[in-house]
Amino acid sequence: MPSSAVFNNLRPWVVGGAVAVVAVVGIKTVSGEDPYQLDVVTPAADGLVTGSEVRIGGQDIGQVKEIKVEGNQARLVLELDPDSAPLHAGTTVNVRWNSVVGRRYVDVLPGPQSNPELPEGKLLKADTERVELDDIVKALDEPTRAKVKKLVGHLDTTLNRNDTDINATLAEAGPFVEGLGEILEGVGKDGDAISALVTNLHQVTQALSSRDADVAGTVRDLRALVAVAVRQAGQVRTALDEVPATLRSAEKFFGKVPGAVDETVPLLEDLQPAIAHLPSVAKRLDPVLRDLRPVVAELRPTLNAADELLQQTPGLLSIATQTVPDLETALTQLQPAVSFLRPYTPEIVGFLTNWASLFSAKNGAGHFGRALIPASVSSFNSNPGILPPFMFQAKEPEPGSLIEQPWTDANGDGVR
Incomplete structure (x- = not known):
């Protein structure tokens, strides 16, 4: 034919x-x-x-x-x-x-x-x-x-006699041919990239070939690491058992995050007007900060003196540590005397006031004292103890009664 x-x-x-x-x-x-x-x-x-x-x-x-x-x-x-x-x-x-x-x-x-x-x-x-x-x-x-x-x-x-099979094959081959065409088109467009990839792969292969000893050592170390992991399988299993609880806790924590964010957003929105005013406030503060520079410069000697003082502070604290126990002991021993003298504070203050008043007068020769000597029927030593009319004797006078400020609760009822 x-x-x-x-x-x-x-x-x-x-x-x-x-x-x-x-x-x-x-x-x-x-x-x-x-x-x-x-x-x-x-x-x-x-x-x-x-x-x-x-x-x-x-x-x-x-x-x-x-x-x-x-x-x-x-x-x-x-x-x-x-x-x-x-x-x-x-x-x-x-x-x-x-x-x-x-x-x-x-x-x-x-x-x-x-x-x-x-x-x-x-x-x-x-x-x-x-x-x-x-x-x-x-x-x-x-x-x-x-x-x-x-x-x-x-x-x-x-x-x-294979018309049906051929037609079915051609019908099924359509998508394949179209996909192959797209692949070949992509290969054509990316030819330079594929060439560079092959070149880089060749270089990587050469580098691995020159480092075969290092690669072999890495493989051996990896095998040892896997062996250690196998021996620690029990601990790994325990850790994995604790993972669900950790994940649940994390889920609860992250579940609260949206609510916190929802509450934070209005706060930030409220702060936005104030933040918008910050540039103008900063401009106003700029002259003030410039005026503060001389003051800050003058603070340097003060800071140096404070530095020296702080250097002496440890020794001072050491001495105070030694002195405080003795001072505490002395105060403890003085407490009964202070407790006894505390109700008579008005008499002591009155005495000092009268004493200062007696010697406050002054003439050309200097200060002189003025004494006031009270005398009554009860002032004579030969008085047999008989009190005149309109007089009485307080056997247990209340503290402060001499200056008409009696302390009626001075015997332990507490100060009011």
Whole structure:
């Protein structure tokens, strides 16, 4: 069988497989409530299906809504996004290859904006990129043609009566081919990064190779660490048993955090006006702080003297520590005498007051004393103890009664 005849027989299978792949991976929904439609006639629509992309400058702007046959040509109904409409006179349309697996798309080259607008439903003519298999075969030499002929024969035998399986395979292969295309596209975009990654990995491998002894020592240390961990498994288990209680406590703590935050937020909001006034307050305090600088400078001698005083303080505290016990003992011994003399405080104060009054007089020669000697019937030593009328004797006078300030509760009832 001639090679051209073999390829002509195989062409429907290839086209059918391409159509199946494109039908699975090429459908795209076009948004817009009122799409803009154009009709395009093209010599052939191989590789195009309903839903194939329509692009302007590589950007998807619509899809092929319908494919019809008119004579020996194909008529395409293009549905474009409203944002890309309307097109203008001079617009050209081409059907181009999108990938090597037979997928195609419609490429639109808009006309100048200054040209008249194309009404919806306008019929345009498109060109199709076509590559015939016969042209490819003619480019091969004779030995290659023989091998291709043999390969095609085996392929024909393989594909015979397997239409259903092949169609199912092509339908399932669509997402895979699309994903593979995206992966390869990503690899192409990240080629420099992948190259750098491989280079760095090679450098890391070389570094590890030069440090094989260190790596071996690390592995040995890790093995020893694991052995220690195994021996401490009981303690680790105990620690893990305590983890739930710790987590519960943490949960309670963090459960209170939102409430505290909720209470803090109003406080911060209330403080916001005061904080807003802080810059102005700081500006007002700036002159005051500048005026304080001389005062702070004069405090330096005082601080130096305080430093010397504090250096002497430990010795003073040591002496005071030795003196305090003796002082406490002396005060303890003086307490009975003080308790006895305390009720007679008015008499003592009165005596001192009278004494100062007696010698407060002064003349040209200096101070002189004035004595007041009271005399009565009871002043004579020969008085047998008989008191005159209107006189009485207090055998137990109350403290302070001599100056008419008697202390009636001086015998232990407490001072009031």
